[in-house]
Amino acid sequence: MTHMFYIHQTSCISPQQTFYNTAIDDLETPVNNRLHAVEPAYNDMPKNSLRRMGKTARIGIGAAMPLIKQVEGFNGIIIGTGNGGMEDSVIFLKEIIEYNEGLLTPGHFVQSTANALASQLSLASLNRGYNITHVHRGLAFEMAAIDTAMLLRENARNCYLLGGVDEISSYNYKLECLDGWYKKEDISSGGFYSSNTTGTVAGEGAVMLLVNNDKYNAVAKVVNISTLHTIVAMKMQQHLQQFLEQHINTNIDLLLSGENGDSRLLAYYANAENLLKNDIAVARFKHMCGEYPTSSAFALWLACKLISGVPLPAHMLKKGDSKTTYSNILIYNCHKGVQHSFMLVSKTE
Amino acid sequence: MGPSARENHTALRKGICGISLPDYLHSRYAEIFPAGEIKITTETLKSRLNITDNSVTRTTVLAAHAFEEALDDAGLSREQLTSPNTALIGATTVGGMCLTDELYRDANDKGMNSPFLDSYDCSSVFLYLHKRYKMNGLANTVNTACSSSANAIMYGARLIRLGMVTKAIVGGADSLSKFTINGFNALHILSPEICRPFDSNRQGLNLGEGAAFLVLEKEEDARNKKVYAEVKGYCNTSDAFHSTSLSDDGEGPYAAMMGALVSGQLQASDINLINAHGTATENNDEVETRAMRRVFGEPPVFTSTKSNIGHTLGASGAIEAVYSVFNIINQEVYPSLHFTDIDKNIGLSPATTYGKLPIKHVMSNSFGFGGNCTSLIFSES
Numbered sequence: 001m002t003h004m005f006y007i008h009q010t011s012c013i014s015p016q017q018t019f020y021n022t023a024i025d026d027l028e029t030p031v032n033n034r035l036h037a038v039e040p041a042y043n044d045m046p047k048n049s050l051r052r053m054g055k056t057a058r059i060g061i062g063a064a065m066p067l068i069k070q071v072e073g074f075n076g077i078i079i080g081t082g083n084g085g086m087e088d089s090v091i092f093l094k095e096i097i098e099y100n101e102g103l104l105t106p107g108h109f110v111q112s113t114a115n116a117l118a119s120q121l122s123l124a125s126l127n128r129g130y131n132i133t134h135v136h137r138g139l140a141f142e143m144a145a146i147d148t149a150m151l152l153r154e155n156a157r158n159c160y161l162l163g164g165v166d167e168i169s170s171y172n173y174k175l176e177c178l179d180g181w182y183k184k185e186d187i188s189s190g191g192f193y194s195s196n197t198t199g200t201v202a203g204e205g206a207v208m209l210l211v212n213n214d215k216y217n218a219v220a221k222v223v224n225i226s227t228l229h230t231i232v233a234m235k236m237q238q239h240l241q242q243f244l245e246q247h248i249n250t251n252i253d254l255l256l257s258g259e260n261g262d263s264r265l266l267a268y269y270a271n272a273e274n275l276l277k278n279d280i281a282v283a284r285f286k287h288m289c290g291e292y293p294t295s296s297a298f299a300l301w302l303a304c305k306l307i308s309g310v311p312l313p314a315h316m317l318k319k320g321d322s323k324t325t326y327s328n329i330l331i332y333n334c335h336k337g338v339q340h341s342f343m344l345v346s347k348t349e
Numbered sequence: 350m351g352p353s354a355r356e357n358h359t360a361l362r363k364g365i366c367g368i369s370l371p372d373y374l375h376s377r378y379a380e381i382f383p384a385g386e387i388k389i390t391t392e393t394l395k396s397r398l399n400i401t402d403n404s405v406t407r408t409t410v411l412a413a414h415a416f417e418e419a420l421d422d423a424g425l426s427r428e429q430l431t432s433p434n435t436a437l438i439g440a441t442t443v444g445g446m447c448l449t450d451e452l453y454r455d456a457n458d459k460g461m462n463s464p465f466l467d468s469y470d471c472s473s474v475f476l477y478l479h480k481r482y483k484m485n486g487l488a489n490t491v492n493t494a495c496s497s498s499a500n501a502i503m504y505g506a507r508l509i510r511l512g513m514v515t516k517a518i519v520g521g522a523d524s525l526s527k528f529t530i531n532g533f534n535a536l537h538i539l540s541p542e543i544c545r546p547f548d549s550n551r552q553g554l555n556l557g558e559g560a561a562f563l564v565l566e567k568e569e570d571a572r573n574k575k576v577y578a579e580v581k582g583y584c585n586t587s588d589a590f591h592s593t594s595l596s597d598d599g600e601g602p603y604a605a606m607m608g609a610l611v612s613g614q615l616q617a618s619d620i621n622l623i624n625a626h627g628t629a630t631e632n633n634d635e636v637e638t639r640a641m642r643r644v645f646g647e648p649p650v651f652t653s654t655k656s657n658i659g660h661t662l663g664a665s666g667a668i669e670a671v672y673s674v675f676n677i678i679n680q681e682v683y684p685s686l687h688f689t690d691i692d693k694n695i696g697l698s699p700a701t702t703y704g705k706l707p708i709k710h711v712m713s714n715s716f717g718f719g720g721n722c723t724s725l726i727f728s729e730s
Contacts, residue, residue, distance in 0.1 A: 086469075101531055127589060153511055
C-alpha cells in the first residue's frame with residue numbers, strides 16, 4: 001500500500017492560533033492545567049443553533065465550515081471522538097437527579113449521543129452519504145481514519161470529511177482528575193515535560209480534513225496507520241519495529257511524539273525514540289493541544305503543516321536539528337498507557 | 350427472552366414477549382413504562398462469568414455473556430481469538446452510563462470516588478472484553494445511537510472484505526438505565542403499554558436491554574465449517590433531516606436499503622423478509638414503510654422483533670442480525686406481536702403468525718438519532 005489517503009484541505013480549532021492562520025510559534029499556555037480551544041467568532045453559523053450546541057459540536061462544526069463551503073461536495077462524514085456528547089449527558093443526568101426524574105426537556109438528551117456532531121454536520125452540508133462516529137477512546141480518530149481509507153478503497157473516486165474532535169467537559173475533567181490523569185501541581189506549558197510526576201494537562205480541539213485518492217495538489221498523504229492495545233512496553237516496541245520494517249525504504253525525518261509529561265508513559269515514548277535512527281529529530285506537541293483522546297488528529301494536522309513548509313517551532317523540538325521542510329513524519333501517540341497509535345505521513349511525491 | 354441464542358430462538362417461534370414492568374431498574378418510570386428487562390441481576394451474571402473486577406458495569410457484563418456464547422458456538426481456539434488478525438468491533442450507546450446515579454456523584458464531586466471512574470464511556474465495554482480475552486487484533490467502538498451495532502457489523506465485514514483482518518467478532522450491548530428512560534420520556538415516545546409496531550393504535554416504543562455478537566470470517570476460511578449465513582450487503586446513510594425524527598419520504602432509510610441492495614448485487618425482489626427497525630413510534634413506522642414501498646413497490650414479508658424485546662438501542666442491530674440468521678437457517682418467519690389494526694397511513698400489516706418461508710435473503714434495518722440509517726442484508730450461505 002503506497003497510501004491510505006491524500007489530504008487536500010485541513011482545518012483546526014485548537015488551544016493555539018490554528019484556525020484563521022497558522023501562528024504556532026507564539027505559544028498559548030495552559031490556565032489551571034487546562035488548554036482551552038481558541039474559538040473563532042463562528043460568523044457563518046446561525047446564532048440560534050450555536051446556542052444549543054455543546055462545545056464538541058460547536059468546535060467540530062466551526063472547524064468543518066470552511067471545508068464545507070470550499071468544496072462542491074463530499075461523499076460522507078467520518079468522526080472520531082472520545083468524549084463527544086458526554087458533557088450533554090452529564091447535564092441531562094444532573095437534571096434527572098436534581099428534578100427527581102421530573103418533566104424534562106429533551107435537548108441535552110438529544111445532544112448527548114456521540115454522533116450528534118456527525119449528524120449536525122450532515123445537516124449543515126446536506127450530506128446524505130456515509131455517516132459514522134467512532135468512540136474508541138484514545139484510538140477513536142485512528143478508527144475513523146482507517147474507516148475513511150476503507151471507503152476510499154471501496155469507492156476510489158470519492159471524497160470524505162474526516163474529523164477528530166474532543167472537548168474539556170466537566171465530565172471528563174472531574175472524572176479524569178479523580179482517576180489521576182491530570183497533574184496536581186500547577187505547571188507552566190512545556191514545564192510538564194521535566195516535572196517527573198504523574199498526570200498531564202487537559203486539552204481539546206477539532207481537526208477536520210478533506211481526503212481522497214487524488215495526489216494532485218494534495219497537502220500530504222497518510223501512508224499507514226497502525227494501532228495496538230497493550231500495557232507492556234516491550235510489545236509496543238516490537239509492534240513499532242514491525243511497522244518500521246514495513247517502511248524500511250522511507251527516510252523518516254521527524255518523530256512527532258505524544259509525550260505528555262506523565263512519568264508513567266515515558267517508557268513508551270523513550271522506546272519510540274530509541275528505535276529510530278539517532279539523527280532523526282524528535283518534536284513534541286502535547287504542550288500545544290493538551291491531552292485528549294483524539295489529540296493524534298492535532299498531530300496529523302501539525303504534520304500536514306510541517307510538510308507543507310510551516311517552520312517547526314523551537315518550542316516543539318526535543319532532540320536534533322530542525323529542517324526547513326519535512327518529507328516523512330512518524331506520529332506516535334499513547335493514550336493512558338493502553339492504546340498506542342502509529343501514523344506515517346509523507347509529502348506527496 | 351433468555352440468556353442464550355437457543356432460548357431466544359424458541360421464544361421467537363412461540364411468539365413470546367419479554368416485555369413487562371421492570372423489576373430491577375431504579376427509576377420512578379419503572380412503574381409506568383414496560384421494558385424488555387433481563388430478569389437476572391448484574392451480580393448473578395458477574396458471578397456466572399467469574400468477573401470479580403468491581404469497575405465492570407451491567408452493559409459490559411451483558412456484552413461478556415453474549416461474547417462468550419459466540420466464542421463457544423464458533424469454536425474459536427485460544428490461538429484464533431488472540432491472533433492479531435482477529436478484530437473486535439463493538440457498539441453501544443448507553444455504555445457505562447447505565448450507572449446514572451454513580452456518574453452523577455462522581456462527576457459532581459458528591460462523595461467518594463466510585464470504582465467506575467474509567468467505566469462510563471462506551472469504549473470501556475469493549476476495552477474490557479479485549480483485555481479479558483487477551484485479544485491482540487484491531488479493536489473499535491462505534492456509537493451512532495440506535496444503529497450502532499449494525500454499523501459495527503458493517504465495519505467488521507468491510508475489514509474482512511478488504512483483507513485487513515481474517516476474522517472479526519462484531520456486536521453490541523446496551524442496558525436499561527435511568528438515563529435513557531428519562532431521555533425517551535422527555536421525547537414523549539415511550540409507550541405506557543406493550544409496544545405495537547405498525548399498529549394504528551401504537552403509542553411509542555419500549556426500551557429493552559441485551560447483547561449479541563457474531564463471529565465473521567473470510568469465505569475461504571469458513572469452508573468446511575459450520576456457517577450460518579453470509580453478510581451479503583450493507584449501507585449506511587444520513588437522513589440529513591432532524592435530530593430525532595425521520596424525513597417524511599424517508600430519504601435516509603430509502604438510500605440505506607437501496608445501497609445495501611447495490612452492495613450485495615441484489616434486486617429488491619431478491620429480498621424475502623425484512624426485519625424492520627419497527628420501533629412502534631408514530632414517525633418511524635410510517636416513514637420506514639413509506640421508504641420500503643419506494644424500494645420494493647409491494648414490500649416483502651416484514652416483522653419487528655422490537656415487539657418481543659423492546660428497543661435495545663445500540664445492541665438492537667446485532668440482536669436483530671442474530672434473529673435474521675435464525676430466519677435463514679430455519680427458513681421460518683416469527684410473528685410480529687401485538688399488531689391488530691392496519692394504520693391507514695401505512696396500509697401494510699407485518700407478519701403476525703409463525704410460518705415457514707423459503708428465505709434466501711433477509712434485510713435488517715436500523716435507524717438512529719441524528720438520521721443515521723443502516724441496512725444490512727444476510728443471505729443463505
